[in-house]
Amino acid sequence: MNIDFAKYADGLVPAVVQDFTTQKVLMLGFMNEEALKKTEETGLVTFYSRSKKRLWTKGEESGNHLQLRQILADCDKDTLLIKAEPKGPVCHTGADTCWSERNHKEDFLLYLEEIVKLRRTSNDETSYVKKLFDKGINKIAQKVGEEAVELVIEAKDVNRALFLGEAADLLFHYIVLLQAKDCSLADVIQVLKDRHQPK
Numbered sequence: 184m185n186i187d188f189a190k191y192a193d194g195l196v197p198a199v200v201q202d203f204t205t206q207k208v209l210m211l212g213f214m215n216e217e218a219l220k221k222t223e224e225t226g227l228v229t230f231y232s233r234s235k236k237r238l239w240t241k242g243e244e245s246g247n248h249l250q251l252r253q254i255l256a257d258c259d260k261d262t263l264l265i266k267a268e269p270k271g272p273v274c275h276t277g278a279d280t281c282w283s284e285r286n287h288k289e290d291f292l293l294y295l296e297e298i299v300k301l302r303r304t305s306n307d308e309t310s311y312v313k314k315l316f317d318k319g320i321n322k323i324a325q326k327v328g329e330e331a332v333e334l335v336i337e338a339k340d341v342n343r344a345l346f347l348g349e350a351a352d353l354l355f356h357y358i359v360l361l362q363a364k365d366c367s368l369a370d371v372i373q374v375l376k377d378r379h380q381p382k
Contacts, residue, residue: 184254188216195231198263200273203252205288209273212241215264219254226251228267247271292358292368299362312380315359323363326356331345 188192188194195213202209212230216224218238225240226250232239251268254261269286272279287294302312315323330353337346339363359379361367 184219184256185218185260186219186256186263187259187261190259193233195233196261198228198230198265200228200249200265200267202286203266207280207284207286208282209249209267209269209279219263220263221245221255222251222279228265240272241273245271245275247273249273260378292354295316296357296358296362298313299358303362310375312359315360316363323356325362327353327360332358 186196188196191195194215196346198214200209200212200214210226213233214229217229218229219236221240227240228251229238229240229241231237234343240248248270249265251265251267251284254263255266269279269356273283274283274285275285278284287297297330299312302310303316305313307313315326330349334346334349334353337349340346358368361371
């Protein structure tokens, strides 16, 4: 990768770090040639620290490393985009990102899937999701069937609000069923992508 380190007087190019999965921007650091080389060799994102005046591997003290997945250079070859997998909070404050954003996909269904996953293993006896999981796969599958029938019934009428309510109920219970089968929305999406491929 041909980066124009000489463009900056100190030889440090900005390196924007983005979560490979969620695509959230996690932090901004600076790399010199040596830091970039070490990042590529070790697979752990390494910067040049101006304050420490040395190479600094993210997480070297906290253990919250950034596992390298991809490096891209911008059109002028003077800024890096580092796509990585964070192994814990990225900011020194303990926040997910240096902008205090939660590091999750903006896709609400994927967020909801994470909530279902957390509730499945929670100790909260009042949680509807936990109660469903405690009743087992037969009850969960039965709920999906009931919600599907209710959606079909509402589809025959003209009440949009009731139809959407039943659609939401079905989708929610479908996510619960996927979790019960140790599958995810991503697994289903991959099947659809595979089917979509030209023959």
